[in-house]
Amino acid sequence: MKIEKNEVVYTEHKYSLKENIRRNKFAYALIAPAIVAMLIVQLIPMAQGLYFSVLKLNQFTLKKFLSAPFAGFENFNRVLFDPSSNMRSGFLEALRNTGIYAVICSFMVLAIGLAAAMAVNREFKFRGLARTLLLTPWVVPSYVVGMLWGFMWQQDTGIINRILVDWLHILPEKPFWLTGSNVLWAIIIPTIWRNVPLVMIMLLAGLQNISEDYYEAAEIDGASGFQKFRHITLPLLKPIIGVQLLFAMINYIYSYNIVSMMFGHGAGYPGKWGDLLMTNIQRNSFGTWNFGAGAAATIVVMICVLAVVGLWYRVFRDSLVVDE
Template sequence: MTRKRRLDPFPYLLLLPAVGLMAAVNGLPIVQGFYMSLLKLNQFTLGQYLDAPFVGLDNYRRVLFDPDNPLRAGLGHALRNTALFTLTVSTLAIGIGLGVALLLNRDFPGKAIARTLLLLPWIVPSYVVGTLWGFMWQRDTGIVNTVLVDWLHLLDDKPFWLLGANSFWAIVIPTVWRAWPVMMLIFLAALQAIPEEPYEAATLDGASRWQQFLHITLPLLKPVIVIQLMFQIIDNVYSYNIVSMMFGNGAGFPGEWADLLMPLLTRQSFSYWLFGQGAAVSFVTMALMLLFVAVWLRAFRQSMTHDED
C-alpha cells in the first residue's frame, strides 16, 4: 500500500511575500489599465480619471471596426513596418550574436577585454542610442554619410536617411547594434556549456567544422535560439525608445516607413486625448502577444518531444 506524499506548506509560505509583491507590481497596473480601456477617458473626462463614464467594450469596437477612428490613421503602415522591423531585427541580432559568440568561444589573447568591449552597445541606454544615431544619420553633418561618401566613396551623393524608405533602415540598424551583444553573451554561455566529447568524436569521424556546426552545435543550441527569438520578437513588437528619440521624443511623425505600432499608439492617443481607446489598443496587442507566446511555446515543446523520439 502506497503512502500519500504529504505536502509541506513551509516552502510556499517562504515564497508568498515575493509572489504577493510580484502580483501587486504587475497585476495592479494591468487591472487598472484594463479598467481604463472600459471608460470614456478623454480630454473632457481626464479630470475624473477612474470615475470617467463607463462605456464597456465600445472602445474596442471603435478601435477595431470604426474606419473614422483617429487611432486607426496610419495603422496599416505601422503594422507592416512593425512586422518587417521585428523579423529583420530579430534575425540579424540573433545571427550576429551567434556568429560573434562562435568567434569568442575560442582561446586567444585579450579574450576577456574583447568580450567586455563588445558589450558596450548593450550598456548604452536606448534613449541615448536613438539620440546618438539620429545625429549620425543627418544628411550633411552626420558621420554615416561622411564615411560612406567622403571617406570611402561608396556613394556618389549623400542620401536622406531619416526620410522615405531609408528611414526603415535608420531604425533597424541602431536597434540591431544595441541588441546583438546580449545575444552574443547568451550564446557564448550556451556554447561553453556544450561538452567537448561530441566534437572530438566528430573530428575522429572526419567531420568538417561546418558539419560539426550543423549537426552538433545548432541542435544543442536549439532551445536557446527558440527562446531568445521569442524574446526578441516580443521586445521588437513593443519597440519605442529609439524611434521616439530619433524622430522627436514621441511627438514627431517618423514617416510612412519608420512608424511602428507603439510610437503610433502613443502619438495618436496623446494627440487626440483618447486614453481609453489607447488602453484598448494596448490590451488587444497584449492579448495577441500572449496568444503568440502560447502557440510558440507549444510548438517548441512538440518539436523537442519529436526530436527526443
C-alpha cells in the same frame, strides 16, 4: 501500492492544492512575496488597462477616472475600423512596421550574436579585451542610442552618409535616412547594434557548457565544421536560442525608446514608414487625451503578443521538456 506477478509497483499519490500548501508551507511562504509583487506590478495593471479599454476616458471624463462612462467596444472599433478616428490613422501601418521590425531584428540579432559568440569562444590573444569591447553597445542606454544614431543618420552632416558616399563611394548621392522608406532601416540597424552583445553573452555561456567530447567524436567520424555546427552546436543551443527569440520578439514589439529619441528627442513622428505600435499609441492617446482608445490599442497589441508566444511555444515546445 499494488502487487502484480510478484512485482511491487508504486503509484504516485496526487495531492490537492490545499494539501500541497499544507505540506510545503515554508516553500510557499518564500514565494508569497513574489506572487504579491506579480499581482501588484502585472496582473492588477493589466486588469485595469482592460477595464479602461471599455470606458470613454478622455480629457473631459479623466477626473472621474474609474467611474467614466461605459463605451463598450466603441474604443476597439475606433482603433481597428473607424477611418475618421485618430487612433485608427496609422495604426495598421504601425502594426505592419512593427512586425517587419521585430522579425528582422530578432533573427539578425540572433545570427550576429551567435557568430560573435562562436568567434570569442575560440582561444586568441586579447580575447578578454575583445569580449569587453563587444559588450560596449549594451552598456549605452537606449535613449542615448536613439539620440546618437539620430545625429549619425543626418543627410549632410551625419557620419553614415560621409562613410558611404564621401569615403567608400558605395552610394552616388547622400540619401535621406530619417524620412521616406529608409526610416525603418534607420531604426532597425541601431536596434541590432545595441542588442547583439546580450545575445552574444547568453550564447557564449551555452557554448562553454557544450562538452568538447562531442566535437572530438564528430571529428573522428570525419564530420566537417558545418556538420558539427548543424548537428551538435545548434541542437544543444536550441533552448537558449528559443528563450532569446521569445524575449527579443516581445521586446521589439514593445520597442519605444530608440524611435522616440531619434525623432524629435521624445516628441517626434517617424512617418508612416517608421512609426511603431508604441510610438503610435503614445502619440495618439496622450497627445489627444484619448486614454480609453489608447488602452484598447494596447489590448490589441497584447493579443498580438500572445499569438506570437503561442506560435513560439509550438516551435520550441520540445526544447522546454526536461528529461528526468
